[in-house]
Amino acid sequence: MLAFLIHFLVMTGIFAIVALSLNFQVGLTGLSNFGQAAFMLIGAYTSAMMYMAGVPFVFGVLAGMVVSSIFALIIALPSHNLRADYWAIVSIAAAESLRLFVNNEKWLAEGPFGIRGIPRPLSSLFGDSYTLFYLVFVVVCLAAVYFALERLNRSPFGRVLRGLREAEDLMEALGKDVFRFKALAMIVGGLVAALGGSLYAHYITFISPETFAPDVTFLIWTMMIVGGSGNAKGVLLGALVITLLNTSTRLLKDYLYLPSSLVAALRTLSIGVLTIGFVVARPQGILPERRHVVSYGKEEGGS
C-alpha cells in the first residue's frame, strides 16, 4: 500500500512539473501549445541516452533542456502571430512529426521498440528505499520549478506575458518585442517539460514513441483546465486530481476484473468528460487566477 502511495506521489509530482510548464505557456501567456508531449519526449530520450552513454545525470538533463529549447523555437518561429487554433494545429503537427521521426529512425533510438532498462541515478546508494529517495528528488524539483515559475510570473517578464494574453498590440506599442516574449515563454515551458520527461524516463525505466502520444498532452491540458489555468496552486491540484483518477482506475481493473483495454478506454472517457464538464461549467478551473497586488514589500523578486 505504501509502495502504491509513493508511486502515486512520484507520478503526481512528475505530471505536476509538466502541468506547471504548460500553465506557463497557456495559462500565463495564452499560447495554445498542444505539443507538450514532444518536449517530454526530448527530455526523456536525451537524458536517457546520455546517461546510458556515461554522461553524468545532471548534464544529460540539462542537454535535454537545451534540445527542447531549440524545438520550442522551431514551433514559435512560424507561429508567432497565428491565432490560437492554428497554434494548436501547428504544435500538434510538430510534435507528431518529431514522434514519427523518432519512431522511424531506428538508428537514433531503437525506433518503435524504445529504450529499455534506463538506469536510475544513485540506485546503488538506496537499494530498496530507492522509490522514496526518488520521491524526495521529484518533490525538490517540483518545488524548485514552482518557485522559479512563480517568481517569473510576478516579475516584469511575467507581466508582459500576461499582458500579451489579451492586449498584444498594447504590449507592442509599449515597446515589448512580442515575438521574443512568446518565444521565451515557449522555451521556459519547454525546458521545464523536458525536465519532467527526464524524471519520467529514469523512474519508469522504459520509454518509447508510444509513451509520448498526443494523449499525454491532452491529459496535461485537462490537469490545467480542471485545476485552474493561470493559477499555479490550482494546476498542482489539477495534477493531483487527474493522476488520482488515472491511477485509481488501475485499481478498478484489479478489483472488478475488467480487461485493461476497457479500463484504459474508460479512463480516457472520463478525462474527456471531465474536460468538457469543466470547460462548460467552470472554465476558470477549481482555483481561478488571482490578481497580483504589487507593493513595496512584494515587488519583483520578493514573495
Place this chain on the structure above:
Amino acid sequence: MGSALLGARCPVVYLIPLQPAPDLEEVDVQITQLIFNILTRASELALIGISLTLVYDLLDFASFAQNSFATLGAYLALLFSVGLGMPLILAAVLAVIITGILGMLTDRAIFQWLRESSAFIRMVASIGLAQGIRSMVQVFWGGQIKDYGLGVQEPLTILGATVTPIRILIVVVAGVAMLGFHLFLHRTNLGRSIRATSDNRELAEATGIDTERVVLYVWFLACAFAAIGGILIGLETQLRPSMGQVILLATFCVVILGGIGNVYGAMVGSLIFAAAENIGIAINIGGFQFPVRYKPALAFIVLILTLLIRPSGVLGRKES
C-alpha cells in the same frame, strides 16, 4: 520494368519511384493510376474536410471532434451491417443519419453553452469530445481491427489504372455527396439560410432566419458528412478506434490549404493535398526521394508552407 509483379508495380504508385526513362505506355499507366489514387484519397479527406469547414464557418472554431464523428459513423455502420445483418447500404445510410443526430445532440449538450465563450474554449471542448467519442468506441467495440466483411476485391483495370470496385465506389459516393451538397446549398431554402448565416450572422438574424436552428442543421450535416467519410475509409481499409484521428492533421491541412470559410475550399484543398502526397512521394529527383514512412509529416510541411505563404488558403477570404 514492365513485367514486374503486379504488387510491385501497382496499385500504389507511391511505393515505387518513377523510373528514370519510362516508355510512353508506362507513363500513361502511371499517370492514370496516379490520378485515381489522388481522387480516392481526396474523396476520403474532402468529406471530413467539409465537415470541419462547416463547423469552422458557422460556429467559428476548429473542431477536433469531426474526425471522431467519422470514426463513430464507421463503427455504427459496422454495428448495423455486420452486427445486425442489414445490407451495407442501408446500414451506412442509417449510420450517417444517426451520427448527424448525435451531432445535433452534442450541440445541445455542450456547444450551445459555449456560444459566448472564446473560440479557443470551444476548441478545447471539442478535443475533450474527440477523446470521449474515441474512447466510447473503444469501450463498446474494443481495440482490435475490424472490417465490413467484404472480402478480397478483384481489381479491375480501367484506362491502365488498377482499381478495385470499392475505390470506384468511394470516388463516386464522394462526388455525389459533394454535388448534392452544392445543390443543397444553392437550391434549397435551408441551404440559402446556411450561406446567409455563414456570411453575416447578425444580418441573417435581422432578416428573420432562426440562426440557432441553422446551427443545429449544420451540426447534422457536418457530422453526417464526417460519417460518410469515415465509412468510406472503413470500406477501403479497416476500422480501428483511432481511424479518424490518424488523419486529423491531414484533414486540418486540407481545410487550411483550401481556405477556411469556404466548403469548396475543402474540396480544392483535398485535391491539392492528395496530389502533393502521391506525387511528392513518387518523385525521384537525382536519387532523393521522400520516404514513404514520413507521409504523415508531409501534412506538417504543407501546413507550415501554407501558413507562411498564404494563410488564408487557396480560396479563403483574406483577413484584414
Place this chain on the structure above:
Amino acid sequence: MLEINDIHKAFGGLQALSAVSLSVKEGSITGLIGPNGSGKTTLFNVITGFYEQDRGTVELRGNSIGDLPPHSIANRGMVRSFQIPQVPRDMTVMENMLVAGQRLTGENPLAVLLRWPAVRRQGKQQIERAEALLDRVGLLDQRDEVTGSLSGGQVKLLAIAQTLMTDADLLLLDEPTAGVDLALTDQIMELLKDIHAEGKTMMIVEHKMRVISGVCEYVYVLDAGKVIASGEPTAVQNDPHVIEAYLGGDAASGSREWE
C-alpha cells in the same frame, strides 16, 4: 521631430490614405482631426509601425522608422494609445502601469531567476513613479483593482498614464476623450495641457473640435485619406473645406462632431 511624407496606404480596393504629409514640431501639441472613417487611426497605425505604408516615409528625429516594427519605434521614444483601449482585464491598475516601463532588467527571465540587484532596484523606482502618476490622474485608490472593474473613463485615464510611464517624449494619443462625459473631457484636456507644459510632444487624434481648439497649437484635417487643411485651430475651424467635410455627409452627426 516627426516628419511624415507622402504616405499612401490601400486595403484591397480601398485607398485609405493618399499623399499624406505632415510634421510635428518638437514640444508642440498637434491635432489630427477629420470625420469618421477619414483615415486618422490608419495613419496612426502606419506611423507607429502597425501597418506598413505602400509608399512614403516616416522619420523620427531625422531617422527613418517606416519599416520598423511597433516595439522598435516605441523604444525610440514614440508611444501611442489606442482608440478602443486594450486592457488586460485580469491585471491590476498598478500592474498595467508597471508593464509600461521600458527596458527593464526584470524583463529578462535570467535576470529575474538569478536575482540581479537591478531588478529589485528598478522595481522600487517603478512603483514610486507609477504611484505618483496614478495619483496625478486620480486613480491611486484603484491601484490594486483589476482593470476589468474600471469605468470607461477611468480606463481612458489609465491609458494616458501608461504612456507617461514610458520613457517616450512623443506621445500619439488616439481619441483620448472618446466616449467620455463632459466633466472628464475637461479633466483630460487639463491633463494634456499639463503634460505639454512638462515638455512632451504630442499628437492627438480627435474628432471633437472643442478638444482640439482647447488644447492643440496646430491642426491637420484629414478627409477620405487626404489632408485637406492645416493650420491653427481657429483658422481650420473656419475653413470652408473643413466645414463641408464635417457637415457634408450627415448633417446631424457632422454637427455633433463639431461640438
